[in-house]
Amino acid sequence: MFSRYYCTRRRYLLGNKTTIKSKILCGFCVTLLVLVFASVDVMVNENRIITQLFGQVTVDREFLNWNSVTQNMSELGRCKLVTAPQRTPVDLRIIVITYNRPNSTLRLLDSISKAHFEGDSILLEVWIDKSRNGNVSHETLATLGNFRFSSGECHIHVHKEHVGITGQWLHTWNPPRETPELAVIFEDDLTVSPYFYKYLKLVDRKYGHSPNVSGYSLQGKSIRHSSLVSDCCLEVDTKYPVFLYPTLGTSGFAPNRLPWIKFQDWLAEVKKNNQSVPFVPKHKATRWYKSFIATNKADSMWEMEYLYYTWKNQQYTVYPNFQDHRGLTFNWYEDGLHSTGKGRGKTEEQRNLVLEWTLDDQSLPSEPAYVDNRGVVIKTEVRKTET
Incomplete structure (x- = not known):
């Protein structure tokens, strides 16, 4: 004009x-x-x-230049920030939950990138929690923006508000009932064996149909969770290549899809009706949780409803039982909600991870041994119940 x-x-x-x-x-x-x-x-x-x-990220004066992040994340092969989870099913959805440990998260992602995925469709999701006042770690975002994942898509999610460890575990995988996908949840201070997915595919194909199987733990070492025993660890005869155990292991956990959906539905009703969930009797986690309540740290422990639900419905977690307690994950026990940050050495990781593959379908029993929280192998089959 x-x-x-x-x-x-x-x-x-x-x-x-x-x-x-x-x-x-x-x-x-x-x-x-x-x-x-x-x-x-x-x-x-x-x-x-x-x-x-x-728009969902709160920016303060310490945050990085967002234009540069956009440019970095748009480059081919790098993780990209997304606003909603991808609903299209994949063979494996890897969920990494973190808050403000960029170096630990990068170490975990590097180990994931070296895993054997056998040409399957893989989606790597990194979920970043916000602080209580609504801020997000700019260093973590910047580090993730430079990570390349060559085996599939890599998405970064920033929670709209602070959700804590409970929200990170319970609300990052919400699969529809008809999806065939498998998902695994990792906290950021882990590293994984190159064979973790090979193992998950094998045990899910073998035991995933059972309503008594709540999921699959990847950790090779676990304590005995009965409050009636004082010494440390599970010692299950290695003639059992896997075993079923009443308490989940959080150092790499893959929920069994249908039992997980039923648990989420049950928990939603519990929350809706403002009900309190009873504690599992004679369980060490109950003792820990009560101590956290006394010190105002109860929100650092997300498992209590899940432990009760699986105990009530007689559901078990499948554990690997490799020689020398080797596992498909290694926990570095860095400074966080439940550890003091002592750290562990590289040689410990090499000694504790499964670095050679020996399992196949024929070497697994049709029904694993059942082990109770005292570490005792149950000889009789556990009664199956509907949830």
Whole structure:
């Protein structure tokens, strides 16, 4: 409009005697204005896109340059920030939960990237919690933005608000009943064996149909959880390559899909009706939880409802039983909610991870041995119940 006014006014002043010079000048003005408007439009659209991508993240003065993060995350093969979980099923959904340990998270992601996925469809999701006042770790975001995952998609989720360890565990995988996908949840201070997925596929195919199987733990060492015993660890004869145990192991846990959905439905009803869930009797976790209540740290322990639900319905977790307590995950026990940050050495990781593959379908029993919280092998089959 402005350019048309300028050209009309000039023709009036020249008595409508348009010259070549005036035509060139008018054209130049029009071109200049078009370029200006186009630049403004691009800037508006760019800001709108950035707002859509990062609008859920609270920015403070210590945060990184968001434009640079957008540029980094858009590069081929790198993790990208998304606003909603992908609903399309995959063969394996890897869920990594973190808060503000960028180096630990990167170490875990590096170990995941070296795993054998056998050409299956893989989705790697990293969920970042916010602080209680709504901030997110800029260092963690920047570190993840430079990570490349070559075996599938890599998505970064930032929770809209602080959800704590409970929200991270219970609400990051909400599969529909009909999905065939398998999911595994890792806390950020773990590393994994290259064979962790090979193992999960094997045990899920073998035992996933059982309503008594609540899920699959990847840890190779676990304590005995009965309050009636004082010494440490489970010692199950290695003639049992796997065993069923009443207490889940959180150092890498893959919920069995249908029992997990039923548990989530049950828990939603419990919360809706504001019910309190009883404690599991004679269980060490009950003693720990009561001590956390006394010190106002109860929200650091998410498992209590799950332990009660699986105990009530006689559901068990499948544990691996490799020689020397080797496992498919290694826990570094870094500074966090339940550890003091002493750390562990590289040689310990090498000694404790499964680095050679020996299992196959024929080497697994049709029904694993049942072990109670005292570490005693149950000789008789556990009664199956409907949940």
